[in-house]
Amino acid sequence: xxxxxxxxxxxxxxxxxxxxxxxxxxxxxxxxxxxxxxxxxxxxxxxxxxxxxxxxxxxxxxxxxxxxxxxxxxxxxxxxxxxxxxxxxxxxxxxxxxxxxxxxxxxxxxxxxxxxxxxxxxxxxxxxxxxxxxxxxxxxxxxxxxxxxxxxxxxxxxxxxxxxxxxxxxxxxxxxxxxxxxxxxxxxxxxxxxxxxxxxxxxxxxxxxxxxxxxxxxxxxxxxxxxxxxxxxxxxxxxxxxxxxxxxxxxxxxxxxxxxxxxxxxxxxxxxxxxxxxxxxxxxxxxxxxxxxxxxxxxxxxxxxxxxxxxxxxxxxxxxxxxxxxxxxxxxxxxxxxxxxxxxxxxxxxxxxxxxxxxxxxxxxxxxx
Amino acid sequence: xxxxxxxxxxxxxxxxxxxxxxxxxxxxxxxxxxxxxxxxxxxxxxxxxxxxxxxxxxxxxxxxxxxxxxxxxxxxxxxxxxxxxxxxxxxxxxxxxxxxxxxxxxxxxxxxxxxxxxxxxxxxxxxxxxxxxxxxxxxxxxxxxxxxxxxxxxxxxxxxxxxxxxxxxxxxxxxxxxxxxxxxxxxxxxxxxxxxxxxxxxxxxxxxxxxxxxxxxxxxxxxxxxxxxxxxxxxxxxxxxxxxxxxxxxxxxxxxxxxxxxxxxxxxxxxxxxxxxxxxxxxxxxxxxxxxxxxxxxxxxxxxxxxxxxxxxxxxxxxxxxxxxxxxxxxxxxxxxxxxxxxxxxxxxxxxxxxxxxxxxxxxxxxxx
Numbered sequence: 001x002x003x004x005x006x007x008x009x010x011x012x013x014x015x016x017x018x019x020x021x022x023x024x025x026x027x028x029x030x031x032x033x034x035x036x037x038x039x040x041x042x043x044x045x046x047x048x049x050x051x052x053x054x055x056x057x058x059x060x061x062x063x064x065x066x067x068x069x070x071x072x073x074x075x076x077x078x079x080x081x082x083x084x085x086x087x088x089x090x091x092x093x094x095x096x097x098x099x100x101x102x103x104x105x106x107x108x109x110x111x112x113x114x115x116x117x118x119x120x121x122x123x124x125x126x127x128x129x130x131x132x133x134x135x136x137x138x139x140x141x142x143x144x145x146x147x148x149x150x151x152x153x154x155x156x157x158x159x160x161x162x163x164x165x166x167x168x169x170x171x172x173x174x175x176x177x178x179x180x181x182x183x184x185x186x187x188x189x190x191x192x193x194x195x196x197x198x199x200x201x202x203x204x205x206x207x208x209x210x211x212x213x214x215x216x217x218x219x220x221x222x223x224x225x226x227x228x229x230x231x232x233x234x235x236x237x238x239x240x241x242x243x244x245x246x247x248x249x250x251x252x253x254x255x256x257x258x259x260x261x262x263x264x265x266x267x268x269x270x271x272x273x274x275x276x277x278x279x280x281x282x283x284x285x286x287x288x289x290x291x292x293x294x295x296x297x298x299x300x301x302x303x304x305x306x307x308x309x310x311x312x313x314x315x316x317x318x319x320x321x322x323x324x325x326x327x328x329x330x331x332x333x334x335x336x337x338x339x340x341x342x343x344x345x346x347x348x349x350x351x352x353x354x355x356x357x358x359x360x361x362x363x364x365x366x367x368x369x
Numbered sequence: 370x371x372x373x374x375x376x377x378x379x380x381x382x383x384x385x386x387x388x389x390x391x392x393x394x395x396x397x398x399x400x401x402x403x404x405x406x407x408x409x410x411x412x413x414x415x416x417x418x419x420x421x422x423x424x425x426x427x428x429x430x431x432x433x434x435x436x437x438x439x440x441x442x443x444x445x446x447x448x449x450x451x452x453x454x455x456x457x458x459x460x461x462x463x464x465x466x467x468x469x470x471x472x473x474x475x476x477x478x479x480x481x482x483x484x485x486x487x488x489x490x491x492x493x494x495x496x497x498x499x500x501x502x503x504x505x506x507x508x509x510x511x512x513x514x515x516x517x518x519x520x521x522x523x524x525x526x527x528x529x530x531x532x533x534x535x536x537x538x539x540x541x542x543x544x545x546x547x548x549x550x551x552x553x554x555x556x557x558x559x560x561x562x563x564x565x566x567x568x569x570x571x572x573x574x575x576x577x578x579x580x581x582x583x584x585x586x587x588x589x590x591x592x593x594x595x596x597x598x599x600x601x602x603x604x605x606x607x608x609x610x611x612x613x614x615x616x617x618x619x620x621x622x623x624x625x626x627x628x629x630x631x632x633x634x635x636x637x638x639x640x641x642x643x644x645x646x647x648x649x650x651x652x653x654x655x656x657x658x659x660x661x662x663x664x665x666x667x668x669x670x671x672x673x674x675x676x677x678x679x680x681x682x683x684x685x686x687x688x689x690x691x692x693x694x695x696x697x698x699x700x701x702x703x704x705x706x707x708x709x710x711x712x713x714x715x716x717x718x719x720x721x722x723x724x725x726x727x728x729x730x731x732x733x734x735x736x737x738x
Contacts, residue, residue: 030526070518104525109491119519122478122491149439150488156473157399158526 043169097338147240164334182217194327254337412538466707516609533703551586563696623706
């Protein structure tokens with residue numbers, strides 16, 4: 001810990017001691033980045049998800065994000081995933097972080113309707129049903145166990161592991177699982193839109209819990225059942241990777257409020273992972289006035305710090321990127337975790353400005369300028 | 370190369386200089402082991418394959434091998450894959466090597482009828498048809514490209530990469546592809562039985578070539594077409610991994626005569642991989658009087674050395690293992706490559722005797738003694 005000093009590119013929410021201890025363990029070190037892609041038909045409920053230009057296109061977003069990370073271009077659809085209005089996927093920042101960290105990227109399939117056209121780890125999951133069914137995820141226990149096996153494998157020769165997700169509709173399923181577990185008792189989850197459709201999400205979650213016959217907090221001790229009833233297929237896989245990898249190395253849980261549900265599950269299934277994990281995210285998410293990642297995470301444990309990259313797109317010449325400053329996107333595809341990885345790999349030498357420069361290069365390449 | 374000295378556990382066929390140069394690069398280093406599993410219906414032609422107790426069980430062997438490597442037990446079938454007579458799969462030696470090398474194992478799905486119940490890399494391939502159709506593998510070009518992507522990813526943080534296979538019926542498809550490419554003009558491939566059914570294999574290959582309208586050597590410059598016509602789905606994936614990984618690190622091609630066909634394809638598709646790869650196998654294969662790995666490999670290039678582990682099971686108290694000395698099994702599931710990895714990781718400290726001790730532990734665990 002002697003040579004670790006928090007750089008201006010990073011800030012901490014929650015325990016600074018825990019954050020500095022974990023950051024010092026990965027400072028200058030090499031990690032592996034994973035992104036678990038999955039679909040839940042919850043994302044096709046009109047108005048629930050902005051992670052795609054239309055409700056049906058939300059099902060293509062995870063596969064397209066994976067293709068963008070691995071190939072630098074999309075195969076399953078034309079162009080890249082955008083929010084309505086043309087705001088580009090946060091995978092642009094993820095890719096910048098991976099390139100600057102010189103970090104391998106492993107795509108993990110939690111269960112997709114649309115599979116990515118790149119090599120991916122198959123975990124035996126299936127596309128999730130709408131949470132309105134109250135029976136939204138098949139084989140959660142099995143895919144959790146597969147996640148544990150994968151997490152252990154990834155940790156063998158790496159100094160740390162990043163887990164992340166691309167799963168449209170995932171903040172709604174996250175809210176539902178945290179409600180079922182009693183970690184959240186009100187709607188604190190984020191949205192990729194500044195106009196977070198909070199009432200629609202809350203109503204959808206309550207309808208899902210009712211369909212499953214679950215009250216708030218009923219499944220505090222059974223996170224895999226909570227996921228099976230009202231979660232999405234990304235969750236058990238990522239909870240498993242966290243549990244398996246954190247047995248031997250630190251884990252960066254990259255992402256926003258969706259990943260709080262995953263951490264809640266992992267912490268309940270394997271309490272010893274606390275102290276070995278931190279959430280890695282962005283300033284945009286932490287500053288979001290319409291959600292509260294800090295309240296969600298502290299409800300899981302006071303010993304899970306939130307480290308965030310102080311990304312700032314206000315000087316970008318591209319309106320689609322400036323929109324991140326207006327409350328769009330905020331997080332996703334582990335963009336915060338990838339940014340933190342680049343900063344950590346370089347012992348703070350790489351700054352948020354360097355990351356933005358690389359995002360511009362990637363963005364120009366994609367839009368063909 | 371200063372501190373490298375060939376240990377008694379290893380021997381070389383072909384260029385000793387090239388072998389020593391590559392071994393010195395990986396000496397004491399950390400690598401990743403991959404095993405590509407696939408099925409070809411060729412294995413169900415009665416009498417072709419002994420990699421399974423019956424022709425139909427040969428389709429379960431790859432998945433069961435993968436489960437054994439990752440979980441230490443099988444899920445898709447009872448017991449472990451055996452040859453008729455109860456001789457255990459070479460995955461027992463592979464597992465011993467992986468444990469002693471402390472090496473992560475990545476299962477890659479080339480295209481299976483029976484998928485393994487463990488996390489695996491999905492490459493978009495399909496179970497292969499019988500080569501008697503003359504149209505045995507779908508999507509060879511695509512899965513080769515996926516292999517290249519995976520090989521590059523694996524090489525990012527590892528000092529070397531091992532490729533291997535479990536694909537019953539694979540010596541017949543290997544012979545067919547090498548005939549189509551003109552690398553082999555007679556039947557030099559091995560068998561997991563001491564009674565190599567050479568005439569049946571040769572007749573099957575000639576019928577496959579005829580069905581595809583190919584003469585010997587016609588596809589010397591088009592290995593992916595040779596694989597599409599008369600190969601198996603393991604081949605394009607492994608050729609791709611070799612090409613992608615060898616751009617930055619040495620590659621051990623673990624396996625027997627099946628992998629000669631893969632090397633022939635990789636060397637034609639990317640000649641620059643020569644000098645960065647060596648075949649890693651066992652004494653049993655090199656000493657086989659019914660095949661000739663050295664003639665096959667030297668027909669591809671004089672600059673691909675064969676390194677083999679001097680495994681000797683003659684002192685084993687178990688008849689199923691002693692059978693390896695009688696000409697059964699010889700290679701498979703990258704057992705030679707895994708053994709060499711353990712020896713290299715320990716800079717020669719781990720011996721073939723240590724490996725056999727560990728095989729005994731694993732074998733006793735499996736048979737429940």
